[in-house]
Amino acid sequence: MSGGQTKNAALTTALAFHYQLLIGLDKCFSLEEGQSVWFEKDGDVSLISPDTLASTQTEVKDYAAPLTDHHENLWKTLKNWLTPEFEHVKYGVLVLHTTQAFGTKTRLKNWNTQNTEQRLEVLKTIFAERTEEQLNSDKPSEIIKFQKAVMMDAEYKNLMAVLVKVVLHVETENLDAIKTSYANKLSGYIPLSNRQAFAEGLIGFIYEQANGAEWVIHKIDFDQKREALTAKWGPTLFTIPNFTDRDATEKEVDLYITELFVQKILEIEYEDVLPEAIGNWLELRNSLIEELNGYPQFRETVNRYREQWIRSFSAKYRIASREQGGFEMISKNLYDQVTSEPPFGIDGYPNPDFVFRNGLIHDAMDDEERDLKWRVEP
Numbered sequence: 001m002s003g004g005q006t007k008n009a010a011l012t013t014a015l016a017f018h019y020q021l022l023i024g025l026d027k028c029f030s031l032e033e034g035q036s037v038w039f040e041k042d043g044d045v046s047l048i049s050p051d052t053l054a055s056t057q058t059e060v061k062d063y064a065a066p067l068t069d070h071h072e073n074l075w076k077t078l079k080n081w082l083t084p085e086f087e088h089v090k091y092g093v094l095v096l097h098t099t100q101a102f103g104t105k106t107r108l109k110n111w112n113t114q115n116t117e118q119r120l121e122v123l124k125t126i127f128a129e130r131t132e133e134q135l136n137s138d139k140p141s142e143i144i145k146f147q148k149a150v151m152m153d154a155e156y157k158n159l160m161a162v163l164v165k166v167v168l169h170v171e172t173e174n175l176d177a178i179k180t181s182y183a184n185k186l187s188g189y190i191p192l193s194n195r196q197a198f199a200e201g202l203i204g205f206i207y208e209q210a211n212g213a214e215w216v217i218h219k220i221d222f223d224q225k226r227e228a229l230t231a232k233w234g235p236t237l238f239t240i241p242n243f244t245d246r247d248a249t250e251k252e253v254d255l256y257i258t259e260l261f262v263q264k265i266l267e268i269e270y271e272d273v274l275p276e277a278i279g280n281w282l283e284l285r286n287s288l289i290e291e292l293n294g295y296p297q298f299r300e301t302v303n304r305y306r307e308q309w310i311r312s313f314s315a316k317y318r319i320a321s322r323e324q325g326g327f328e329m330i331s332k333n334l335y336d337q338v339t340s341e342p343p344f345g346i347d348g349y350p351n352p353d354f355v356f357r358n359g360l361i362h363d364a365m366d367d368e369e370r371d372l373k374w375r376v377e378p
Helices: 009-028 072-082 116-127 142-151 157-163 175-185 192-208 219-233 250-255 260-266 271-287 295-321 327-340 354-365
Strands: 036-039 045-048 056-061 093-098 166-169 216-218
Touching: 009 036, 009 045, 009 056, 009 175, 009 192, 056 072, 072 093, 072 142, 072 157, 072 166, 116 142, 116 157, 175 192, 192 219, 216 219, 250 271, 260 271, 260 354, 271 327, 271 354, 295 327, 295 354, 327 354
Parallel strands: 056 093, 093 166
Antiparallel strands: 036 045, 036 216, 045 056
16 A cells, blocks of 8 residues: 555555455445446546446545645646546546545645635645756656646646546545445344355455456446345344253253252252253253354344343232242242243244243343342242
8 A cells, every 4th residue: 555565565555456446346335227337447446327427536545644735646646637548528526535634734625615726726836836946857756747747737728627526535444444344334234244255255256357358347247246145145034943841960950050040949949940940041052052044143032032031020020029928939939930921922033932931031040140030038
């Protein structure tokens, strides 16, 4: 990238090119009918539209230094847009897309709100700072060469025709930030666990469109590829695991006897239900480590079910607390009522298994922060 050199110049060039590709990819998502994105056609990234005014040419630059009056970025870009080889009449907008922020004292800050004449006056004022010695030097600096090339036409006709179209898009995202931004755009559309594969598939498709003659992405082709990747990596109906209704073995009971949810059952002196309770809890825990289709969706369903069950249980516990009689018996009755009633369904899981529901009950009881309990206090 232009703002700094790594020890490996080839790597620097590759990263800069990849950054350019991601900018083009972003434009592909907003393509309208008949439009296409081109790489290295008239510059870095071109959006070609049947309507010339909607066509844009974008130069993509990643610089660390700020955009100042005499920084090469704007002047070199203007020089390139003024060459006879570049047909600016084919574009309605010319964009300088740069990671740079404006320098604190630059005269360019108001560029995008200025008219063509005002922009020209800014360039003339900046250029006027050059001395005769600098302009007539046998070995002028690169920036002076760029400035002379831009300002050489005394009537500025061609320059004016270009300036009216120029937009400065500054402080844009750098390579890492644009990757993050791209991933965030997939939220709600591609599951988190599949986003890397989706992105790699789409980026690979963009690279594959390059050939010796042209590198173009047509809307219809991009849409077809995106739809195919969405079908492959998008949300799917998640797999509901199978739950086995089994009691825990004596060995398992001994192994998990110190678990918090077990201690809460022992508080109400209801040892008889321990094999069933521990067996259900183990089934739920095992389901949460299975390799399932749409695993994040199943995890989210478990969380939603837990929250709804806790609200329901809290109401039942308050009712039990108002009952008259021995509180050990009331606590056991509460346990039997809650674990034997039919499980309610939720969106995505309309007919939950008893084992799933009861395993989730004990999992909630095992949460120290929830402070749930079976023992009803007198």
